[in-house]
Amino acid sequence: MDSTERPRGPRLEWTVVPSGVGPLLLAATPEGLVRIEFHAGPDRVDALIGRLVSRLGADALRPPPGAEVLLAEPIRQIAAYFDGSLRRFELPLDWRLSAGFNRQVLLELDRSVPYGAVIGYGDLAARVGRPGGAQAVGNAMGSNPLPLVVACHRVVENDGGIGGFGGGLETKRLLLALEGVLPQPLF
Numbered sequence: 001m002d003s004t005e006r007p008r009g010p011r012l013e014w015t016v017v018p019s020g021v022g023p024l025l026l027a028a029t030p031e032g033l034v035r036i037e038f039h040a041g042p043d044r045v046d047a048l049i050g051r052l053v054s055r056l057g058a059d060a061l062r063p064p065p066g067a068e069v070l071l072a073e074p075i076r077q078i079a080a081y082f083d084g085s086l087r088r089f090e091l092p093l094d095w096r097l098s099a100g101f102n103r104q105v106l107l108e109l110d111r112s113v114p115y116g117a118v119i120g121y122g123d124l125a126a127r128v129g130r131p132g133g134a135q136a137v138g139n140a141m142g143s144n145p146l147p148l149v150v151a152c153h154r155v156v157e158n159d160g161g162i163g164g165f166g167g168g169l170e171t172k173r174l175l176l177a178l179e180g181v182l183p184q185p186l187f
Contacts, residue, residue, distance in 0.1 A: 010029050010030060010031075010056065010057075010058045010059075011029065011030060011058065011059055011061060011070070012027055012028070012029055012034070012049075012052060012053060012056060012058035012059065012060045012061065013027070013028050013029075013060075013061050013062075013063060013068060013069065013070040013071050014026065014027040014028075014035075014049055014052075014060060014061070014062055014071075015062060015063070015065070015068060015071055015075070016040045016045060017075055017078065017079075019078060019082055020082040020174065020178065021038060021167065021171045021174050021175065022038065022039055022040075022171075023039065023040045023041060024036055024037065024038060024040055024078065024148070025037040025040035025044075025045060025048055025049075026071050026074055026075065026078070027049070027052055027071075028070035028071050028074060028094070029056065029058065029070070029094045029096075030070065031092065031094035031096075032091060032092030032093045032094040033071075033074050033091050033092070033093050033094065033146060033149060034052070034056070034093075034094040034096065034097060034145065034146075035048075035052055035097065035145050035146070036145070036146050036147055036148050036149060038147065038148075038166070038167035038168070038171055039167065039168070039171075055096075055097065056096065056097075073091060074091055074149075077089055077090070077091060078148070078149075081148070082178070084178070087114070087115035087116070088114065088115060089149045091149060093146060093149070093150070097145035098143065098144070098145055098146075101128075101130075101136065101140065102139070102140040102143050102144075104128050105124060105125075105128055105136075105137055105140040105141075106140060106144055106146075106150050106152075108124065108127050108128050109124060109150060109151065109152065109154070109155065110150045110151070112127065113151065113154045113155075115151075115179055116179045116180050116181060117154060117181075118154050118155070118156045118176070118181055119154060119155055119156070120134075120155070120156060120157060120158035121134035121135075121137045121138050121141075121155055121156075121157060121158060121163065122134040122137075122158045123158065124137050124155060125137045134158070137155065138155075138163070138164065141155050141164075141165075141166070142164070142166050144166070147166060147167060148175070151175075152165070152166075153165060153167070153171075153172045153175040153176060154176075154179075154181075162176075
């Protein structure tokens with residue numbers, strides 16, 4: 001954008017950071033962290049950012065590493081989470097990519113299921129007043145725009161199975177092992 005063009009919408013700052021589960025795409029607006037995406041290899045980033053720009057009507061900016069403004073604290077906290085020194089994210093979140101029942105479920109998950117704990121899909125459904133809504137909770141987890149920070153990896157099957165995960169089952173296993181819920185992989 002040259003100096004004569006006006007921005008179309010709010011600023012969307014984004015970057016890709018390494019993590020204990022591979023590269024993560026992080027995106028934030030002035031309201032807060034708006035998107036986290038697992039497995040953000042170079043082949044996926046342009047499409048992911050394009051979809052975000054379209055949904056938010058925002059202008060995307062990727063600052064040079066170390067020059068992030070909106071993402072400085074999320075980057076710091078995510079690194080601390082993976083090195084084991086952070087157990088609760090304290091970040092402003094931009095919830096525009098989630099609404100209705102899905103947002104209600106994600107807010108309850110974030111509020112009530114701490115680091116190192118898990119909850120069954122059915123139990124979470126009951127907490128939001130929808131007993132028997134385990135499948136709807138699963139759909140809400142799949143639509144989570146802020147995985148890791150709003151820890152949908154902590155939602156498991158009521159019978160003890162690990163359940164699904166948008167970031168892949170191996171990623172879910174690694175995150176649960178990091179939090180002490182599952183044993184660390186042997187190799």
